[in-house]
């Protein structure tokens with residue numbers, strides 16, 4: 001017998017179930033319990049009356065900066081403003097979804113490709129955002145490479161207001177409805193990368209971005 | 218990790234005399250304990266979520282085999298290979314085998330306590346594979362050739378001066394004095410490794426049966442590099458980590474970072490499911506998940522099963538007065554503090570870790586702090602009972618306990634002996650009312666005096682009070 005069989009048999013014996021592996025009935029019961037997708041208690045602020053204010057408050061706490069623009073057309077100008085304000089070079093690697101915007105008009109070199117190690121800024125969209133924790137959620141796909149949010153020192157993320165949800169549970173429900181199975185990577189980003197591993201002192205910019213900037217449309 | 222838990226007493230007293238360690242521990246204690254208290258206070262429904270969290274963990278643990286099989290089915294459906302390992306040796310052999318088969322020369326690792334349990338790094342290095350720890354704390358310890366002393370903040374016992382010294386030797390650059398500069402230097406040193414590793418190894422805080430998902434929780438983003446960039450991703454985790462649904466994960470993740478460091482969420486949470494999909498430009502081509510037993514099935518179905526609910530947040534050690542004073546290394550194995558005092562004796566044998574269930578003041582803080590309501594002091598007490606039954610405590614101690622048991626079940630004898638004892642103790646206290654030396658426990662009285670009792674027993678006083686009260690009626 002292999003390790004799998006031994007482990008399963010040991011568990012069953014210890015918990016007083018006969019046989020060497022779970023029965024069909026037991027498996028069905030587990031699947032049924034899973035299919036209920038029971039949601040546990042949630043803190044009061046998870047359903048704040050002003051969702052946007054809750055999102056802004058949490059972004060502030062995690063170190064994400066926030067800007068609001070009227071339409072997608074205004075994104076390049078806001079990116080240009082942000083890069084200039086932070087003294088960053090006017091060049092970025094971005095998701096293809098944004099390639100059609102007028103980047104040249106804003107004086108920015110837009111590279112339509114996954115970010116490489118030496119790109120300074122990465123521009124991504126997101127699947128949705130979560131107000132409870134000030135989080136943006138990215139799903140990996142050919143059009144949405146995860147590295148663009150991870151390798152550059154600055155991550156700019158475009159969020160549509162109608163995609164702002166209350167909780168993580170809401171994001172799972174939306175995922176099931178619109179996508180089905182989770183893709184390879186479901187990536188929850190709440191502020192820039194940080195560490196407190198030396199003397200419990202918080203330092204921003206451990207391995208991922210130093211800056212996360214959300215542009216809300 | 219080599220087991221040293223049998224030397225707890227000796228190591229603990231060395232640690233108490235280590236001034237640098239004492240300073241480091243004091244600083245950490247405040248940050249962890251205060252941070253958690255603040256996060257819990259503003260949460261509003263802490264107890265409700267704790268209760269639910271314990272329930273969802275118990276639900277999966279009560280049918281652990283079926284949940285594991287369901288997890289396996291879904292992970293395989295998504296292209297992962299699921300391996301099962303009965304012990305440390307098997308786990309290492311599986312992973313070394315994957316490395317050999319794929320010509321792996323360099324591995325980047327994000328923090329995994331299970332890999333510490335099984336000594337994975339040593340094994341891979343022996344096979345000629347370069348292993349790079351990428352969590353900053355683990356990286357520091359790898360340079361220092363030391364094991365972690367905390368499950369969340371592995372290098373909590375190090376001061377920045379000690380880290381600076383290690384970096385000078387490893388990076389060959391001028392000595393740094395500021396923590397941000399040290400972090401930057403480590404970032405640069407590790408970047409290159411992330412981009413050139415053939416294989417990434419991570420742990421998984423939970424595995425989700427519904428979707429066949431594994432996941433990582435970090436602030437640094439190192440786990441994301443490790444699980445995204447190399448062509449092979451290996452997950453090593455314990456069989457007890459399985460939960461049912463994504464919603465169960467949402468509940469647990471509200472508790473984990475708050476309990477660990479007082480944060481409402483970590484900067485990165487990543488659910489990783491299967492291999493990269495057609496057309497994806499990043500993500501691994503192979504995903505292997507190694508489910509490790511290594512002692513866990515000894516807890517299943519036992520009166521210690523609740524311990525398997527543990528989500529490795531570290532709150533119990535942060536709140537433990539013993540841990541706060543001696544630090545993690547004194548415990549002599551991977552898991553320190555109250556949770557370690559239960560896991561270590563079970564995983565490596567009670568005979569090798571006899572002092573751990575006794576390294577407690579039974580103040581109960583750990584059980585109050587534990588986000589999944591594990592009754593840690595009760596479980597330690599059960600291990601003490603096992604020690605007594607298996608005659609693992611010294612003869613003299615067992616005799617004393619047996620004598621106590623004999624007396625305590627005979628009220629008249631008990632009353633007589635306690636009357637004599639109270640009077641003798643009072644006499645020993647002399648005019649200052651302090652006992653400087655007690656036979657049999659002179660180790661205890663060496664460091665402190667014991668206040669002498671008043672000379673009368675509780676029963677005597679109670680009887681007097683009762684008769685006084687009835688006179689007054």
Ligand code: SF4
Nearest residue numbers: 527528530531533587
């Ligand atoms: S026993 Fe409880 S408090 Fe301790 S690490 Fe585990 S979950 Fe956290």
